[in-house]
Amino acid sequence: MIKKGIILAGGSGQRMSPLTKAVNKQLLPIYDKPLIFYPLSILMLAGIRDVLIIVNKGKISQFEKVLPKKNNLGIKIRYAEQSHPKGLPDAFIVGEKFIENNNVALILGDNFFYGQALTPMLKKCIKLNNGANIFLHAVKNPTAYAVAKVNSRKKITKIVEKPKKPFSKYAVTGLYFFDNKVVKYSKSLKPSKRKELEIVDLLNKYKKNNKLNAEFLGRGGAWLDTGSIEDFYKTSDFVSNLENRQGFKIACLEEIAYNYKWINKDNIRNAIKFYGSCEYSNYLKTFLNKTK
Numbered sequence: 001m002i003k004k005g006i007i008l009a010g011g012s013g014q015r016m017s018p019l020t021k022a023v024n025k026q027l028l029p030i031y032d033k034p035l036i037f038y039p040l041s042i043l044m045l046a047g048i049r050d051v052l053i054i055v056n057k058g059k060i061s062q063f064e065k066v067l068p069k070k071n072n073l074g075i076k077i078r079y080a081e082q083s084h085p086k087g088l089p090d091a092f093i094v095g096e097k098f099i100e101n102n103n104v105a106l107i108l109g110d111n112f113f114y115g116q117a118l119t120p121m122l123k124k125c126i127k128l129n130n131g132a133n134i135f136l137h138a139v140k141n142p143t144a145y146a147v148a149k150v151n152s153r154k155k156i157t158k159i160v161e162k163p164k165k166p167f168s169k170y171a172v173t174g175l176y177f178f179d180n181k182v183v184k185y186s187k188s189l190k191p192s193k194r195k196e197l198e199i200v201d202l203l204n205k206y207k208k209n210n211k212l213n214a215e216f217l218g219r220g221g222a223w224l225d226t227g228s229i230e231d232f233y234k235t236s237d238f239v240s241n242l243e244n245r246q247g248f249k250i251a252c253l254e255e256i257a258y259n260y261k262w263i264n265k266d267n268i269r270n271a272i273k274f275y276g277s278c279e280y281s282n283y284l285k286t287f288l289n290k291t292k
Helices: 037-046 060-066 090-094 118-125 181-188 199-208 229-246 253-259 265-275 279-290
Strands: 002-009 050-056 076-082 103-108 111-114 132-138 146-150 156-161 170-178 212-216 222-225
Touching: 002 037, 002 090, 037 050, 037 103, 037 111, 037 118, 037 253, 050 060, 060 076, 076 090, 090 103, 090 181, 111 170, 111 229, 118 212, 132 146, 132 199, 146 199, 156 199, 156 212, 170 199, 181 199, 199 212, 222 229, 253 265, 253 279, 265 279
Parallel strands: 002 050, 002 103, 050 076, 132 212
Antiparallel strands: 103 170, 111 222, 132 170, 146 156, 146 170
8 A cells, every 4th residue: 555655846947947947847837836736636636645745955945835844735745855866766765764664656746647537546556565556658759758568467568768669659657656665676776877767777677577567547648748848838728728618626735635535624714825815716715615
């Protein structure tokens, strides 16, 4: 069972400079909410209530203004600093004390996931006892991603970073569920030519032991990477179109927490005061009025 989750929200955000010179990328808006709300909502939808957010050195205070440790979400939020980008597996080394002897989920702070079938898959993944589960999504240009080959039992048999000749259309997304061996495996990795620990090398350790399993987002699901300014605003447009057409908010953290019975109406009222006069607060007021 997985009860702990890590959001890797470090990185320089260099491709989005000068926007990221003063503000961490994960605090920039995707339509009406900071980017960090979206990966956090995924962990919450999975049922995870103990979260570590790994940020750049000196940036914790920025995040605490948006997501304070004493929050109205019914979850525990902790922070850790990463001196400089060292690769995705470094999250498990930085978070070793947080993880302790537990299994753990990892989501990249600049990844966006959406889909009606997503929540049941998340709840299935947190039941993991051993091995690893990763989410795959079909893409048009697999040469730009880590690509995985899967057998009929949803076991991953091959995984390669940005293959010149793709053997599959399924890209590895930024959502992972690991057993506790992930800390030991991450420590055993050697830096690549980029001088970073590579996620594919970590995943291959699980694959070698036939312990790497796949989950598919499917045609109705969306996975968007906000690594560039263009992708950032495409994601923002996606959220804007859905919210304005259907009248609900994606990644409304208080709504998720209330529906999971982690908080009560007073917490929502406190959240409204915390956010002040804004559209997000107006949505919470409407939600509050609709609840019994």
